[in-house]
Amino acid sequence: xxxxxxxxxxxxxxxxxxxxxxxxxxxxxxxxxxxxxxxxxxxxxxxxxxxxxxxxxxxxxxxxxxxxxxxxxxxxxxxxxxxxxxxxxxxxxxxxxxxxxxxxxxxxxxxxxxxxxxxxxxxxxxxxxxxxxxxxxxxxxxxxxxxxxxxxxxxxxxxxxxxxxxxxxxxxxxxxxxxxxxxxxxxxxxxxxxxxxxxxxxxxxxxxxxxxxxxxxxxxxxxxxxxxxxxxxxxxxxxxxxxxxxxxxxxxxxxxxxxxxxxxxxxxxxxxxxxxxxxxxxxxxxxxxxxxxxxxxxxxxxxxxxxxxxxxxxxxxxxxxxxxxx
Amino acid sequence: xxxxxxxxxxxxxxxxxxxxxxxxxxxxxxxxxxxxxxxxxxxxxxxxxxxxxxxxxxxxxxxxxxxxxxxxxxxxxxxxxxxxxxxxxxxxxxxxxxxxxxxxxxxxxxxxxxxxxxxxxxxxxxxxxxxxxxxxxxxxxxxxxxxxxxxxxxxxxxxxxxxxxxxxxxxxxxxxxxxxxxxxxxxxxxxxxxxxxxxxxxxxxxxxxxxxxxxxxxxxxxxxxxxxxxxxxxxxxxxxxxxxxxxxxxxxxxxxxxxxxxxxxxxxxxxxxxxxxxxxxxx
Numbered sequence: 249x250x251x252x253x254x255x256x257x258x259x260x261x262x263x264x265x266x267x268x269x270x271x272x273x274x275x276x277x278x279x280x281x282x283x284x285x286x287x288x289x290x291x292x293x294x295x296x297x298x299x300x301x302x303x304x305x306x307x308x309x310x311x312x313x314x315x316x317x318x319x320x321x322x323x324x325x326x327x328x329x330x331x332x333x334x335x336x337x338x339x340x341x342x343x344x345x346x347x348x349x350x351x352x353x354x355x356x357x358x359x360x361x362x363x364x365x366x367x368x369x370x371x372x373x374x375x376x377x378x379x380x381x382x383x384x385x386x387x388x389x390x391x392x393x394x395x396x397x398x399x400x401x402x403x404x405x406x407x408x409x410x411x412x413x414x415x416x417x418x419x420x421x422x423x424x425x426x427x428x429x430x431x432x433x434x435x436x437x438x439x440x441x442x443x444x445x446x447x448x449x450x451x452x453x454x455x456x457x458x459x460x461x462x463x464x465x466x467x468x469x470x471x472x473x474x475x476x477x478x479x480x481x482x483x484x485x486x487x488x489x490x491x492x493x494x495x496x497x498x499x500x501x502x503x504x505x506x507x508x509x510x511x512x513x514x515x516x517x518x519x520x521x522x523x524x525x526x527x528x529x530x531x532x533x534x535x536x537x538x539x540x541x542x543x544x545x546x547x548x549x550x551x552x553x554x555x556x557x558x559x560x561x562x563x564x565x566x567x568x569x570x571x572x573x574x
Numbered sequence: 575x576x577x578x579x580x581x582x583x584x585x586x587x588x589x590x591x592x593x594x595x596x597x598x599x600x601x602x603x604x605x606x607x608x609x610x611x612x613x614x615x616x617x618x619x620x621x622x623x624x625x626x627x628x629x630x631x632x633x634x635x636x637x638x639x640x641x642x643x644x645x646x647x648x649x650x651x652x653x654x655x656x657x658x659x660x661x662x663x664x665x666x667x668x669x670x671x672x673x674x675x676x677x678x679x680x681x682x683x684x685x686x687x688x689x690x691x692x693x694x695x696x697x698x699x700x701x702x703x704x705x706x707x708x709x710x711x712x713x714x715x716x717x718x719x720x721x722x723x724x725x726x727x728x729x730x731x732x733x734x735x736x737x738x739x740x741x742x743x744x745x746x747x748x749x750x751x752x753x754x755x756x757x758x759x760x761x762x763x764x765x766x767x768x769x770x771x772x773x774x775x776x777x778x779x780x781x782x783x784x785x786x787x788x789x790x791x792x793x794x795x796x797x798x799x800x801x802x803x804x805x806x807x808x809x810x811x812x813x814x815x816x817x818x819x820x821x822x823x824x825x826x827x828x829x830x831x832x833x834x835x836x837x838x839x840x841x842x843x844x845x846x847x848x849x850x851x852x853x854x855x856x857x
Contacts, residue, residue: 303698307855329606329700339695341619343626352622355615356699358604374597376589384626395589400695404603425589432591436598 256281256316256408256439263310264297271297273463284434286454287443294463295443299410303333316407332401333410342386346377346396353403371399391422398429408439447551461559475548481522486543490515499537503530609702616709634721638672642728658733665729666818667791672725673718673754678778680714681761682771718754722747738824746821749834753814756838759845766852791815810837
């Protein structure tokens with residue numbers, strides 16, 4: 249394990265240019281060893297490109313990056329020996345069985361065939377893939393593929409693992425399984441760098457976060473700090489009848505005397521407020537106006553709101569754009 | 575949170591925390607494997623591919639059989655007066671064509687690996703980097719060898735009687751394999767550059783068809799117009815066919831043999847470094 253105070257990842261002014269796009273535009277990161285560090289941002293923000301540079305798969309066009317104390321360009325081999333990457337798209341042999349994929353990697357890491365077999369069995373059992381061990385990966389579900397992909401990354405337990413959007417496209421159950429695996433990795437002393445475009449995922453897993461937009465880090469801190477930086481808590485209200493939203497907006501604005509935000513959910517509204525008394529007053533004024541509320545909550549702002557406050561646009565806005573990476 | 579101890583068949587199994595912790599517990603790393611061990615492992619991967627996708631052997635089994643039968647019986651009477659006489663001339667050439675055409679699958683397999691992302695995983699491993707390509711070439715030996723055995727076996731059944739005997743057959747085949755390895759580097763290079771396996775196949779067909787048909791594989795160039803004859807004579811595939819014929823029939827054509835052996839050396843010297851550059855810098 250690294251001594252306290254040492255950085256697992258340290259980048260200064262990291263830049264990657266694809267044609268005319270500055271996919272990564274001066275990223276500075278200081279990530280301590282241990283725990284989960286989240287890199288949060290919409291599609292095309294530069295998350296994958298950053299991770300690929302840190303995993304020695306792409307050469308930076310500017311700036312420096314040190315991973316576990318080694319420069320990613322000059323000491324790429326030293327970095328490769330201690331990290332592993334689980335990419336956004338499963339990097340597995342589709343035609344091979346789950347077990348064959350793991351045995352192959354075990355042998356590439358230097359295990360004899362028999363030890364590689366034993367390690368593969370152990371990992372398949374641990375990841376709940378025993379029954380699928382001898383099935384070809386192309387017949388796996390998305391969640392099984394993801395788990396096998398992560399298993400493939402820890403055939404030899406790395407000191408640092410990069411997980412690039414590990415739960416994108418997974419159903420909630422599979423997502424929870426991946427989260428369990430991430431937590432187990434961390435408990436074991438591995439540092440996890442995880443990218444995600446899901447704010448709740450970052451909230452659930454990450455000890456610290458960097459928010460990236462247009463190739464730059466726009467905010468950094470613990471999820472709590474980032475929420476606090478937005479300034480206040482938030483009231484969320486959900487109406488029974490979406491038709492009444494305009495009416496509810498007026499009623500709330502009168503009661504709270506602040507601007508009311510209309511959420512993407514057509515029946516929901518929110519407002520930045522943390523005075524409970526004021527909120528009680530606002531809710532009663534809704535019911536006096538005959539507007540039925542199915543759900544309300546007063547709490548810290550969600551990371552969605554943090555993102556909106558920091559960037560001026562919601563996190564999901566750019567999801568149709570392609571990450572400029574092959 | 576519900577904890578499941580058993581799971582329905584076909585659904586993802588529950589993850590056991592204990593097993594997870596055991597599997598993740600720190601342990602000694604295996605010793606770093608050497609270049610040979612890693613190359614052999616990648617070679618094993620190529621063979622495993624053949625096991626799971628036996629269709630890819632169609633090209634190395636069915637096509638050579640088709641070619642040998644078709645050309646022997648279609649052209650035999652017309653070109654050489656009898657099929658058995660023609661077969662003596664044709665068979666070494668069909669061997670050359672059969673093996674040369676399947677070299678492009680080396681590039682296609684690689685291109686497929688790159689598109690699928692498995693390439694990223696291999697490239698991020700702490701191993702001797704050329705091993706991935708060397709292993710692929712080792713796997714190809716199996717394919718080329720199988721195709722050669724089928725063509726020669728079928729030829730012998732149909733009445734191919736080489737004067738050079740068994741040693742001539744083996745030497746001739748080895749020269750074809752050496753040439754095929756050299757040629758593979760071109761397709762590997764294209765495998766890094768082309769966007770899809772299909773476009774790679776289209777590009778290689780454009781090169782392969784003229785190169786193998788506009789050669790002396792099927793007919794003696796003396797009957798051709800002089801400009802075509804000139805091209806056929808400098809075509810390295812003609813030189814290779816001549817060299818292999820010579821070895822198999824027991825009279826060695828020194829010039830053709832030298833050209834056939836130097837071509838792959840030259841191709842490797844040019845394309846292997848380009849490939850390694852592309853490998854390191856692939857986005």
